[in-house]
Amino acid sequence: MSNHDLHSSDGPRAGRPKRRHFTAAYELRMVEEYDTAAQGEKGALLRREGLYDSSIQLWRRQRSAP
Known part of the structure; x- marks a missing residue:
């Protein structure tokens, strides 16, 4: 395997x-x-940042996890 194969x-x-x-x-x-x-x-915040509601929900759960 050459270096070219890794970064094609x-x-x-x-x-x-x-x-x-x-x-x-x-x-x-x-x-x-x-x-x-x-x-x-x-909704305007999500559109402005290009995020989904599911991302906010996941991050909220991660914040609450021990």
Whole structure:
């Protein structure tokens, strides 16, 4: 296996978007902002940040876990 094989950018998934990674500080900030937002502003927050409600729910559970 050559170095070229490991870093090939011309495969069938070359144009596929990369998975986003968030810092713990960002996740905590988004959960707090979501929880304090008025009912009509929660969707706007999710759209602005490009997030899903399921991400907020997951981060909230992770925050509460021991």
